[in-house]
Amino acid sequence: MKTLEADVVVVGSGVCGLLASWESLQRGLRVVMLERGALKTHAEQLADGRWEAEIPGAEPNNETAPDTPPYPWSYVYGVGGSALHWDGAALRFAAADFKMRSSFGVMEDWPLSLAELQPFYAQAEAALGVAGAPSAETGQSGPGIPGARALPPHPLSPIDKAVAPHLQPFAPLPQARPSRPIQGRPACCGSATCELCPIDARFSPLNGLSAVLDHPGLELREGTVAARLRLGPAGAVDGVETIAPGGERLLARGKRYVLAANGIENPGLLLRSGLDGPAVGRYLFDHGHTTVNVTLRSEVEPGVGNSLATGLTEAFREGSFRAERSAAILSPFNPGMPIAHLLLDGIADREDGQAVRAAALSHWRRTIPFDMLTEDVPRPERRVTLSPNRDSFGLPLNRTAYPPPSTYETAGVDAAVAALRERLAPLGVEATEVAPGPRGGHLMGTCRMGPPGKGVVDAEMRHLEVENLFVAGSSAFPTYAPVHPTLTIAALALRLGQLLAGEAA
Secondary structure: OEEEEOOEEEEOOEHHHHHHHHHHHHOOOOEEEEOOOOOOOHHHHHHHOOOOOOOHHHOOOEEEOOOOOOOOOOOOOOOEHHHHHOOOEOOOOOHHHHEHHHHHOOOOEOOOOHHHHHHHHHHHHHHHOOEOOHHHHHOOOOOOOOOOOOEOOOOOOHHHHHHHHHOOOEEEOOEOOOOOOEOOEOOOOOOOOOOOOOOOOOOOHHHHOHHHHOOOOEEEEOOOEEEEEEEOOOOOEEEEEEEOOOOOEEEEEOOEEEEOOOOOHHHHHHHHOOOOOOOOOEOOEOOOOEEEEEEEOOOOOOOOOOOOOOEEEOOOOOOHHHHOOOOOEEEEOOOOOOOHHHHHHHHHOOOOHHHHHHHHHHHHHOEEEEEEEOOOOOOOOOEEEEEEEEOOOOOEEEEEEOOOOOHHHHHHHHHHHHHHHHHOHHHOEEEEEEEEOOOOOOOEOOOOEOOEOOEOEOOOOEEOOOOOEEEOOHHHOOOOOOOOOHHHHHHHHHHHHHHHHHHHO
């Protein structure tokens, strides 16, 4: 078997793996990055509407556990990872999010605090080019990555301004969609098509971290599946055994190893390697978005805004209620609600076409859609295990079990919807419609920080039993809060990068 030597070996080429590698590259160390997918340019993504290249390693490799409900997990195996379809919302955790057990007697505390992560949040915001980030006010620079810097916020849209007085605290939404042009990225065009941005404005690792991808000290191995970790006699990792689509096998060896794949693949690789501690693969969680359509008696002005979403209310974010139910954050959706179903219903009822159109437009102009995020108590029965079924490389599929949400989350959704309706009553609320929103894009919690028996890694994301192994990304989150995870993933990766560079030197 051919051997490839490096100082640091990283599995996964998403925002986590790239940012965790940067400091080592800056210090002249050699990084080998293993990516089971391939590089697909933004132009190629737009051409066929897909983020993944058509190679065997890019295929999804998870299945649903027997006797459990299916769940629509959504991730990308490719250079750039799942950040390729990130919508750009970039929120920091609050102080209490790190101390749920201490503050409210539920869940677990993180072994680090907001204060410890603050400087890395600022660096991450600058590196990703986050418009409306707190670091924009202080002029905080990034970690030496050329290009992006934190930007001023997008202006509030008309529907933001309509609801803001009733939903305080209400502020611009921090997001990695530029409010003005930055190197290589134009300002957000407001097209409301963000996951496949037509002008390549929204941050992706391809347009924002090219300095890392192009660094001469980085050897990126595309189409290379990390099959298992080889453990040496002293219990340390001695290499990563890999498989290429043609069957070629390679051993990647380094001083330090970082698993920076997603929250399903990270535990899958540990389990395939015999590192099957009691918490490995357990406590899988995701943000199940909820769509709340609030229809008023008078018209507002949807369809206008500098970006897909520009405002955020944290009116339901903090409080002692978190001992019993979820917190929530809500953003008005600037494009307004879809109206196709209104038109189809009218046509099905054989109504006059002009009347159907007028009624649908009236309903659209009077309705404010909100995207709501909540949280749930991490549960061990939500988990990743290995299947007896195998993929095209002969490796076990990752089997996921994801039972429905607990009453902690559902009670939080119900309470936030009721409070939203009450607060907006002065605007003349006519109806409130609640429906499931997007799900499956945030794969978290399966290799969480915590003490032995409860966790897989420590506060530095170092494996509790293997000194030279780190498990990064949102799989290390002990809890997840009602905010998008990408900014916290990036901040933790930058923090880990400093440690790796010092130890691998």
